Amino acid sequence: xxxxxxxxxxxxxxxxxxxxxxxxxxxxxxxxxxxxxxxxxxxxxxxxxxxxxxxxxxxxxxxxxxxxxxxxxxxxxxxxxxxxxxxxxxxxxxxxxxxxxxxxxxxxxxxxxxxxxxxxxxxxxxxxxxxxxxxxxxxxxxxxxxxxxxxxxxxxxxxxxxxxxxxxxxxxxxxxxxxxxxxxxxxxxxxxxxxxxxxxxxxxxxxxxxxxxxxxxxxxxxxxxxxxxxxxxxxxxxxxxxxxxxxxxxxxxxxxxxxxxxxxxxxxxxxxxxxxxxxxxxxxxxxxxxxxxxxxxxxxxxxxxxxxxxxxxxxxxxxxxxxxxxxxxxxxxxxxxxxxxxxxxxxxxxxxxxxxxxxxxxxxxxxxxxxxxxxxxxxxxxxxxxxxxxxxxxxxxxxxxxxxxxxxxxxxxxxxxxxxxxxxxxxxxxxxxxxxxxxxxxxxxxxxxxxxxxxxxxxxxxxxxxxxxxxxxxxxxxxxxxxxxxxxxxxxxxxxxxxxxx
Ligand SMILES: C[S@@+](CC[C@H](N)C(=O)[O-])C[C@H]1O[C@@H](n2cnc3c(N)ncnc32)[C@H](O)[C@@H]1O
Numbered sequence: 001x002x003x004x005x006x007x008x009x010x011x012x013x014x015x016x017x018x019x020x021x022x023x024x025x026x027x028x029x030x031x032x033x034x035x036x037x038x039x040x041x042x043x044x045x046x047x048x049x050x051x052x053x054x055x056x057x058x059x060x061x062x063x064x065x066x067x068x069x070x071x072x073x074x075x076x077x078x079x080x081x082x083x084x085x086x087x088x089x090x091x092x093x094x095x096x097x098x099x100x101x102x103x104x105x106x107x108x109x110x111x112x113x114x115x116x117x118x119x120x121x122x123x124x125x126x127x128x129x130x131x132x133x134x135x136x137x138x139x140x141x142x143x144x145x146x147x148x149x150x151x152x153x154x155x156x157x158x159x160x161x162x163x164x165x166x167x168x169x170x171x172x173x174x175x176x177x178x179x180x181x182x183x184x185x186x187x188x189x190x191x192x193x194x195x196x197x198x199x200x201x202x203x204x205x206x207x208x209x210x211x212x213x214x215x216x217x218x219x220x221x222x223x224x225x226x227x228x229x230x231x232x233x234x235x236x237x238x239x240x241x242x243x244x245x246x247x248x249x250x251x252x253x254x255x256x257x258x259x260x261x262x263x264x265x266x267x268x269x270x271x272x273x274x275x276x277x278x279x280x281x282x283x284x285x286x287x288x289x290x291x292x293x294x295x296x297x298x299x300x301x302x303x304x305x306x307x308x309x310x311x312x313x314x315x316x317x318x319x320x321x322x323x324x325x326x327x328x329x330x331x332x333x334x335x336x337x338x339x340x341x342x343x344x345x346x347x348x349x350x351x352x353x354x355x356x357x358x359x360x361x362x363x364x365x366x367x368x369x370x371x372x373x374x375x376x377x378x379x380x381x382x383x384x385x386x387x388x389x390x391x392x393x394x395x396x397x398x399x400x401x402x403x404x405x406x407x408x409x410x411x412x413x414x415x416x417x418x419x420x421x422x423x424x425x426x427x428x429x430x431x432x433x434x435x436x437x438x439x440x441x442x443x444x445x446x447x448x449x450x451x452x453x454x455x456x457x458x459x460x461x462x463x464x465x466x467x468x469x470x471x472x473x474x475x476x477x478x479x480x481x482x483x484x485x486x487x488x489x490x491x492x493x494x495x496x497x498x499x500x501x502x
Pocket of ligand 1: 047048049122190191208209210211212213294295296297298
């Protein structure tokens, strides 16, 4: 019943928002003819989003949001009290200012110009900053746990340093709370679009309804090759020099932007769409952990996903590649830089200089060297998988159990086969206060549903991580098998400097 009421309320909010959007001139077609409309919310595709109402061609303008409808720090500063207060706190960052301004606007209720927009915004987000202790630990991998803890810590720090201005603005305690701050900062993190005049970006009504797809290969390659061409030039065209390796941090692709001459934020179809298909936008190139951190979701198939494994300090110091370029790709293949760095590291110190050029060009140095590198990587991926507290199979079962928990709302009806899973479900119920004297509480509040969703995201993330490591082991073993079945015609007599399986 509670859920039904919520859905009805959401529908009503969406309806009044769309009426408001049309009234402020947000338009999804180039003409006023309704048959020319290109998109409509909501999509019938799970996530709230935008669907094509007719076939769309690549490059076609699909949405225009005039500047006066954008919510930016600049537009919100028309509130004199706000702009005066902001002047008194020069150390606040652009994002903190937008955060405060958003909370102040939300606190105005119906008297805000953006009320219909604010009312239909999600009430809850699953970005990493909203992860509790249990959900954070469920990520299992140290790097990810650290990223989540950093996100929470940063949000808290930013909130603390904005308490004074929120007090000066006399925001009600509810809007000054850390919970409200997290809501505003997740709204900004997951919904703002880039504008040239403010680092905090803008909230773009209707424009923020587009869901995400990773940059398409075609689009990705042309953009990457263009922006990375200068780097590529110095590299040999070896099989490892795929564009993905070089470019990950070079670009942030989008399919829309603010156009000064039009005075509006304009969105274009990034490919052809069939009628009823969901129109997606590429917010940029993100790993699953980054998507989780900034947007609160992850992709089942993310071509930009990466798994980082701890390398010995000597590897980092023996090369000039930045640490974040040394990773395993979604396919399981080590990144170009990771291969170069490891080949060099596996070269005796006195030969590194002479083989540096070859290593940096992405070439294999010798069969022995390559075999050692592959063995080292495979062995370490194995060790990591062994040391994580659940296996891939257990994570799969746990995800099924979590889905059932969602459906039946009463976990005591669940068949909890494996003891690891039983233990994890028990820990979840206990952490969320759902075990009343050993009996599972039947009432699942919105808060509990949020915790279940975030827990599921954490398990999905760690499962993807483990699958990348597993693919990597297969990749390395495949390479080793290749070497053992072929003559070492490229052996340049460099001996590995370590015994991987010592
Ligand atoms: C800019 S909003 C897009 C519209 C959003 N779905 C809504 O309900 O308003 C970005 C948010 O949409 C969701 N989202 C976007 N793309 C997604 C995808 N491919 N899969 C799952 N969720 C997605 C995430 O919650 C993300 O934080």
